[in-house]
Amino acid sequence: MKDDRSPFQKLNDLLDGVVPANQPEKEPLNMTVGEPRHAFPDFILDVINQNAHNFRPYPPITGTDEFRQSVENWLNWRYDLGGLALADGNIVPLNGTREGLFHACVGARDWARSHFGKDTSNAAVLLPNPFYHTYIGAARAIEAETVFLNGAANSGFLPDLDDLSKDTDLLDRTIAFFYASPANPQGNIADIETWKQLIGLARKHNFLILADECYSELYRETPPPGILQACEGDLSNVITFHSLSKRSNLAGMRCGFAAGDGDFMTQWIKYRNLVAPQVSMALQAAGAAAFRDEEHVKENRRLYNEKFDAARRILGNDLPYETPPAGFFLWLDVSKFGDDESVTQKLWRDVGVRVIPGSYLARADKNGINPGDGFLRIALVGSLEETQEALHRLRDCLIG
Ligand SMILES: Cc1ncc(COP(=O)(O)O)c(C=O)c1O
CATH class of the missing domain: 3.40.640.10 (Type I PLP-dependent aspartate aminotransferase-like (Major domain))
Incomplete structure (x- = not known):
């Protein structure tokens, strides 16, 4: 049967009943939706x-x-x-x-x-x-x-x-x-x-x-x-x-x-x-x-670049990651830590970081290959502080 659920419905189902630990000290951080949170021009x-x-x-x-x-x-x-x-x-x-x-x-x-x-x-x-x-x-x-x-x-x-x-x-x-x-x-x-x-x-x-x-x-x-x-x-x-x-x-x-x-x-x-x-x-x-x-667009780019620089510093060499030439998503290969669904559950349960499994954003081709398997999509749309906090938690959770 075809699965008609949107990626976000699938994610809600995946995380249904999974409660993040360490609240309220570690406020849950949502890195799923590609909705910019920088200011729009005055x-x-x-x-x-x-x-x-x-x-x-x-x-x-x-x-x-x-x-x-x-x-x-x-x-x-x-x-x-x-x-x-x-x-x-x-x-x-x-x-x-x-x-x-x-x-x-x-x-x-x-x-x-x-x-x-x-x-x-x-x-x-x-x-x-x-x-x-x-x-x-x-x-x-x-x-x-x-x-x-x-x-x-x-x-x-x-x-x-x-x-x-x-x-x-x-x-x-x-x-x-x-x-x-x-x-x-x-x-x-x-x-x-x-x-x-x-x-x-x-x-x-x-x-x-x-x-x-x-x-x-x-x-x-x-x-x-x-x-x-x-x-x-x-x-x-x-x-x-x-x-x-x-x-x-x-x-x-x-x-x-x-x-x-x-x-x-x-x-x-x-x-x-x-x-x-x-x-x-x-x-x-x-x-x-x-x-x-164009001034506000330049500032927008500066804010994203700052976050991608932070990602490079925080993830270091332990997590294979290339800064994308454009966009605001980190497309992270986490396959060495398990499949993308189980890593997503772990991140939410252990450190309250909500991300979306890569396989939910793609489909298996005629050979059964889903190019999103083993990846996470992490939207860097929040503030620098929030982004850094989420990436530190992710790193600590996966690498220790
Ligand atoms: C690849 C892509 N195309 C189109 C859109 C739609 O954007 P909007 O309808 O806000 O212009 C989005 C929104 O996330 C997107 O990621």
């Missing part, structure tokens, strides 16, 4: 107040001119796109990227039929493995086959495109490929060549790339290249997703955007007009202001 509330009159009318699904223009400017600046015009027909605001990723999968199926004349009765949707759980929900909603592409060491723990390109039957049935870079949870990033290879496959086999780049601004040193850079002005078959949730610590504001293929967008906007949530205009004004400011 100006956000002022902008919302100034635009509060716009809470009355329904917002247009296409967004405000100001929001789309701010996104166009940001994308051009960030990815050096040479003044590429996007605001008129290539950008749509999203109520957070989660809904966008879901609805784009529905749109991709409709577009595969209308644009490419594909028979979608045996459609496939490609997913990275590990994956963000919305991808699987979206693929299921359109009754497509979900195909998990394991992250492999030779491809930076991202899907192996060389391997995939041999499976032309699968690629011909594919209608959408969810591709996350930086990846959640590993934090690995696709280079320009990989993006180009992916675009080549999409154009050859007529599917849509749904590039999830919501962690793009949380990099350690070098900004990850984006798929729009690899497009070199031709956006066909490409939609990218960006969010203010991680970049600007505004997960509760629900604001992001999709940008890319104008033909897809035209059709998708008609669909969105029927069923998708609009983004409040007052919040779009705040979102536009957030995309105009």
Whole structure:
């Protein structure tokens, strides 16, 4: 029987009845959810107040001119796109990227039929493995086959495109490929060549790339290249997703955007007009202001880098661990201490540190290999002090 529980439901079931020892001296520390806890920029509330009159009318699904223009400017600046015009027909605001990723999968199926004349009765949707759980929900909603592409060491723990390109039957049935870079949870990033290879496959086999780049601004040193850079002005078959949730610590504001293929967008906007949530205009004004400011993003990166530096110091050489090039998750190999579920239980029971087993964030592939087995995902989203305390406890618990 299929296990339809979300990773968090599974975790609750796993830890049900397990009581952390040493309370209240050792307050339990929750390192599971990828919800940023750094401050959002001060100006956000002022902008919302100034635009509060716009809470009355329904917002247009296409967004405000100001929001789309701010996104166009940001994308051009960030990815050096040479003044590429996007605001008129290539950008749509999203109520957070989660809904966008879901609805784009529905749109991709409709577009595969209308644009490419594909028979979608045996459609496939490609997913990275590990994956963000919305991808699987979206693929299921359109009754497509979900195909998990394991992250492999030779491809930076991202899907192996060389391997995939041999499976032309699968690629011909594919209608959408969810591709996350930086990846959640590993934090690995696709280079320009990989993006180009992916675009080549999409154009050859007529599917849509749904590039999830919501962690793009949380990099350690070098900004990850984006798929729009690899497009070199031709956006066909490409939609990218960006969010203010991680970049600007505004997960509760629900604001992001999709940008890319104008033909897809035209059709998708008609669909969105029927069923998708609009983004409040007052919040779009705040979102536009957030995309105009980089200072708070720099500070955000500094805070994460400080925590990754602390992780390196605390975990030392005893726990195999590489600082990820981006994102805010520590993807820790704990296989020498047992399987990821039992280590998760031990950490919660013995030292009150709640983490998520890696195997809950991935699926076994056709060979029965789950690439998350033996790993823990630890979200470094709290304060430096909390992070240090959690990592000290983890180290003491596992190493002694
Ligand atoms: C990989 C990935 N994509 C998309 C999202 C959705 O983010 P939001 O809907 O807040 O933009 C998340 C959130 O955790 C995520 O981890």
